[in-house]
Amino acid sequence: MKPDLLAAGIDVVADVLIPPVGAWPAPSALQVGADLVARLREREATVIAGALASLGAADEFAALPASDRIERIAALERDDPAVFEVLRRSVYYAYYAQPAVIRQLRAEGHDINEAPQPQGYRMEPFSAARVDGVDTRRLVWISADQVGSTLKTAS
Amino acid sequence: MNTPHELPSVPVLIIGAGMAGGAIACTLAEAGVAVTCLEQGHWVAGGSRPHGDRFYELERRFGWSTSPNVRAWDEDYPIGTDAVQPLMFNEVGGSTAIYTAAWPRFRPTDFVKEQEHGRSQDWPFSYDDLSPFYAENDRSMGVSGLDGDPAFPPHDPYPNPALPIGRRGDAFARGCEKLGWHWWPFPMAVNSREYRGRAACNYCGDCQSGCSIEALAGSHNTYWPRALAAGADLRTNARVVRIESDENGRVTGAVYVDGATGERYFQPAERTVLCANGIGTPRLMLASASPSHPNGLGNSTDLVGRNLMFHGLAIVEGWTEEILEPHKGVICAAAYSAEFAETNPERGFVNGFTLLCSGMNGPGYQANGSHSLNVAPWGEGHHEWMSSHLNRGMAILVQTEDLPIPTNRVTLDPELVDSDGVPAPFIHYRLDDNDERLLEYACGKAVEVLEAAGAVEVKVNRFFGPNGDYMPPAWHLMGTAPLGDDPATSVIDPDHQVWDAPGLYVCDGSSMPTGGAVNPTSTIGAMALRCATRILVHLGKEVPEWAA
Numbered sequence: 001m002k003p004d005l006l007a008a009g010i011d012v013v014a015d016v017l018i019p020p021v022g023a024w025p026a027p028s029a030l031q032v033g034a035d036l037v038a039r040l041r042e043r044e045a046t047v048i049a050g051a052l053a054s055l056g057a058a059d060e061f062a063a064l065p066a067s068d069r070i071e072r073i074a075a076l077e078r079d080d081p082a083v084f085e086v087l088r089r090s091v092y093y094a095y096y097a098q099p100a101v102i103r104q105l106r107a108e109g110h111d112i113n114e115a116p117q118p119q120g121y122r123m124e125p126f127s128a129a130r131v132d133g134v135d136t137r138r139l140v141w142i143s144a145d146q147v148g149s150t151l152k153t154a155s
Numbered sequence: 156m157n158t159p160h161e162l163p164s165v166p167v168l169i170i171g172a173g174m175a176g177g178a179i180a181c182t183l184a185e186a187g188v189a190v191t192c193l194e195q196g197h198w199v200a201g202g203s204r205p206h207g208d209r210f211y212e213l214e215r216r217f218g219w220s221t222s223p224n225v226r227a228w229d230e231d232y233p234i235g236t237d238a239v240q241p242l243m244f245n246e247v248g249g250s251t252a253i254y255t256a257a258w259p260r261f262r263p264t265d266f267v268k269e270q271e272h273g274r275s276q277d278w279p280f281s282y283d284d285l286s287p288f289y290a291e292n293d294r295s296m297g298v299s300g301l302d303g304d305p306a307f308p309p310h311d312p313y314p315n316p317a318l319p320i321g322r323r324g325d326a327f328a329r330g331c332e333k334l335g336w337h338w339w340p341f342p343m344a345v346n347s348r349e350y351r352g353r354a355a356c357n358y359c360g361d362c363q364s365g366c367s368i369e370a371l372a373g374s375h376n377t378y379w380p381r382a383l384a385a386g387a388d389l390r391t392n393a394r395v396v397r398i399e400s401d402e403n404g405r406v407t408g409a410v411y412v413d414g415a416t417g418e419r420y421f422q423p424a425e426r427t428v429l430c431a432n433g434i435g436t437p438r439l440m441l442a443s444a445s446p447s448h449p450n451g452l453g454n455s456t457d458l459v460g461r462n463l464m465f466h467g468l469a470i471v472e473g474w475t476e477e478i479l480e481p482h483k484g485v486i487c488a489a490a491y492s493a494e495f496a497e498t499n500p501e502r503g504f505v506n507g508f509t510l511l512c513s514g515m516n517g518p519g520y521q522a523n524g525s526h527s528l529n530v531a532p533w534g535e536g537h538h539e540w541m542s543s544h545l546n547r548g549m550a551i552l553v554q555t556e557d558l559p560i561p562t563n564r565v566t567l568d569p570e571l572v573d574s575d576g577v578p579a580p581f582i583h584y585r586l587d588d589n590d591e592r593l594l595e596y597a598c599g600k601a602v603e604v605l606e607a608a609g610a611v612e613v614k615v616n617r618f619f620g621p622n623g624d625y626m627p628p629a630w631h632l633m634g635t636a637p638l639g640d641d642p643a644t645s646v647i648d649p650d651h652q653v654w655d656a657p658g659l660y661v662c663d664g665s666s667m668p669t670g671g672a673v674n675p676t677s678t679i680g681a682m683a684l685r686c687a688t689r690i691l692v693h694l695g696k697e698v699p700e701w702a703a
Contacts, residue, residue: 017533024538039210043227044217070534088533089523093213096519102209105518110546112482112518113359117206117367120357121483123319126340126347128301130320133332140306140337142497144263144281147271 001049007033009058010048014091016069023107025100032094040090047086051076054083159410159421165191165388167690168424170395170409170439172196173249174676175663175683176430177374177382178292182687184385186696191422192387193411195394196230196246198375199365206359206367212519219364221253222628230394230414234434235568236582239465239629241434247391248375249432250676254630255362255487256344256371257511257674258298260289260307260681264497265556265671271498272505274558274589276668279640279649280685286310288681291701293342296372296680297350300342306493315347318356320512323479323549324489327512330608336494341511343485344372344677351377360514362486374680396577397443398427398659404447406658412575426658426690428651430683433463433632433664437565438580440636440661453653453661458646459636460566462559464670465629467508467586467594469553469617471601472515472527473610474544481515481549487674488513488552495600496672504589506556508597508672510604513550526550527614549608551601556672557590559634586625631675636665650689662686 001009010033020026027033037045055061055072064072077084095101102114113119167183169176172194183190205214221242223231230245244253263282268275290311300313317340320328324340331338345362348355356370369376383389392414399407399421408423429436437460441451451459488511496507515525522541524530525548531540563584571579586594594617602613620626639645642654647666653659662683664675671678688698 018537019535021538035210036213039213041217073533088530089216090213092522092531093210093216093519096517096522097209097211097213099209101518105545108542109478111480112546114209115207115211116359116361116517117357120359121480123321123358123484126301126317126319128317130325130328131301131303131339133328134305134338136303136305138305138337140493140496141262141308142264143308144267144283147264147267 001052003037005058006045006049006052007037009033009052010036010091012058012062013052013055013073013087014095016073017088017091018095023104027091027095030095030098030100032091032098035097036090036094044086044090047083048090051083051087054080157419159419161421161423164408164423164425165189166424167191167426167428168193168408168422169428169430171249171430171432171435171663172247172374172379172389173430173432173663174251174374174679175686177248177378178680178683179428179430179662179687179690180387181378181382181385182684182699183690184382184387186691186699188691188694188696190382190387191424192389193393193395193409193422194247194389194391197391199246199252201367201369204364204367206361206364211361211364212517215361215364221363229574230392232573232577233571233579234582235571235579238582238584238624239627241582241629241632243432243434243632247379247389248373251373252375253363253365254373254676255485257487258293258296258300258342258344258677259673261671261673261678262496263308265669268669274505276559276637276639276644278668279638282308285681285685287701288684289677292677292680292684295377296344297346297353297377298342298344299347301340304339306337306339306496313342315350318343318345318347319358319484320489321480321484323481323514324512326475326479326549326608327490327604330604331492333607334604336492336604338490338492341488341491345485346370346372356485358484360482360484360486360516394575395439396575398429398439398452400443400445400447400452400656402447404656406452406656426660428660428662428690430663433635434565434580434582436661436663436665437635438567441567442577448656452659453636453646453656455655456643461561461564462634462637463563463565463582463584464557464559464634465584465627466631466670466672467555467557467590468627468630469594469598469615470526471551471553471598471605471613471615472525472529472548473605473608474548474612475609476547476611477609478546479549480546482517482546484514486514486516487511492604495597502596504593504596506558506593506672508553508555508593510601511552511554513552515548515550518545521545521548527616529614551605553594553597553601554672554674555590555593555597556670558587559669560587565635584629631664631670633664633667633670633675636661637668638666639668650693651686660686660690
């Protein structure tokens with residue numbers, strides 16, 4: 001499948017998997033398909049191309065009523081779960097990699113970065129007083145020289 | 156196949172630059188021994204990892220997968236299996252270059268399981284014997300932890316203070332305290348402050364792709380820089396395809412392929428130390444059969460490759476109504492409970508388990524079901540589900556001790572080969588009935604603590620495959636060439652020398668007669684330091700002060 005057709009096909013399906021709601025953008029508006037085509041290795045891209053082919057041509061699929069699009073994807077998920085999983089995982093990963101999506105998550109109160117580095121996160125240092133609730137006089141280990149009972153009945 | 160070029164002999168040849176290989180090379184080189192190490196992979200620079208890439212979660216799933224079968228880099232070899240997807244990284248540092256750096260010790264009873272219940276072998280040395288090596292290894296790796304854990308005998312202080320446990324750790328601690336269970340901050344080989352030239356962790360939460368800022372310790376950024384400074388010869392892109400032995404059964408060195416040229420070399424050695432992990436080590440031993448070792452090196456008793464242990468693993472996740480920020484901080488583990496780590500026969504099984512309060516990574520990973528396959532629905536309802544779940548959960552890694560079972564084993568795959576024509580390993584693994592009961596009980600306790608911590612939804616992932624068989628992500632590779640006092644029941648002697656293949660030592664996860672109920676790398680490193688000091692004794696050299 002040509003890269004532009006693959007990207008277009010992913011976008012159409014991605015909009016069904018993660019439909020735009022309120023302030024949440026549609027995957028196709030973020031060009032998730034093009035990102036995946038640029039990113040995926042051949043082995044995963046081939047699996048996704050196969051999944052899309054089973055759903056029908058992109059323009060034909062896009063022209064279907066919404067209920068039919070959902071039904072075709074549900075059939076793929078039911079009949080070929082391993083292939084569907086590669087498609088769904090890839091779309092979810094690519095969607096939540098989008099700066100616009102991260103901005104929306106932040107707007108909802110999440111302290112979250114586009115990528116783990118270079119910023120990382122600030123966390124409160126651990127205080128030893130936090131273990132005050134642990135009874136440190138109660139030892140939860142057994143000395144080796146106290147072992148010797150036969151426990152074979154347990155197994 | 157071209158004839159190998161024979162190289163000048165070396166005193167000590169190490170195969171594999173992972174945890175054990177690095178610790179042994181460093182100890183020997185700093186003692187003045189000429190050491191050569193053959194490593195099939197390369198140096199992976201911190202900056203080449205995907206942590207700064209907004210597609211880091213996609214990369215971690217595929218191109219940076221911890222499974223060589225998915226990752227499929229040139230230096231990886233395929234693994235045939237009907238059971239598992241093993242974690243393995245074939246680069247300098249070995250799997251410590253991609254692991255999560257959880258750093259617990261084994262417990263005193265882990266060394267005497269034969270005395271305890273009779274279904275495992277005792278180690279030929281004790282916890283107390285290994286304790287000084289644990290302490291030195293902790294210092295070398297820069298372990299962060301809180302002293303005084305009542306789940307262990309007192310030991311040398313950790314070199315760095317405990318890491319933050321965050322909101323998820325705090326919720327876990329509240330749950331344990333409510334139930335009256337033990338909990339404690341988990342020791343991690345991750346810097347809570349700058350240590351020996353490596354940066355402090357900035358809690359980015361993406362430990363599973365290694366660490367791009369080198370705050371997470373592996374042998375590649377601790378032992379190997381020291382080993383090289385002391386003169387060790389590390390040859391990368393050098394895949395060992397066979398270990399040679401003479402007509403008397405003595406191991407004489409190894410044949411390797413230079414990945415850059417395809418040329419084969421025979422590296423003779425007075426002593427060869429095999430450190431290729433719990434799968435790679437038995438694979439090489441079995442693939443190196445000769446007239447003097449017709450069943451494979453060290454395999455006259457048919458023990459090589461048997462008794463494979465991975466730990467019984469499950470992940471139980473819970474979601475609360477509060478934000479727990481499981482995407483921040485070390486992924487495994489903020490805190491843990493050892494309440495059930497010792498055998499209690501009233502439970503109906505031998506051995507025990509630990510519960511580790513772990514993270515959940517970023518939003519893409521959480522949408523894809525995190526560790527428990529609680530996948531965000533597609534279609535209508537997706538965003539609503541994310542709103543009620545994202546960053547409100549935590550994971551409990553359930554880690555149970557599995558028994559050494561002879562039929563759980565590494566053999567040579569009859570068809571699959573690597574890119575140099577060496578047979579791939581084949582893995583067969585099933586849980587014993589005892590271990591099934593243990594894992595089921597442990598999952599129940601994980602649910603209990605999550606509910607005590609305020610979880611309103613809980614999901615258990617027992618890692619059942621499509622046919623209902625237990626198919627875990629095998630993170631810990633152990634037991635396939637174990638230590639022992641008796642050549643009839645072990646592959647290597649107390650000094651790590653293969654009983655029936657003089658000149659060959661084995662030291663890695665394969666050497667462990669039992670696997671404990673915790674992550675094994677700390678114990679592998681301590682064992683490797685002890686092994687190195689035994690080699691120094693055999694060479695007539697002085698041992699380091701910390702081991703005297």
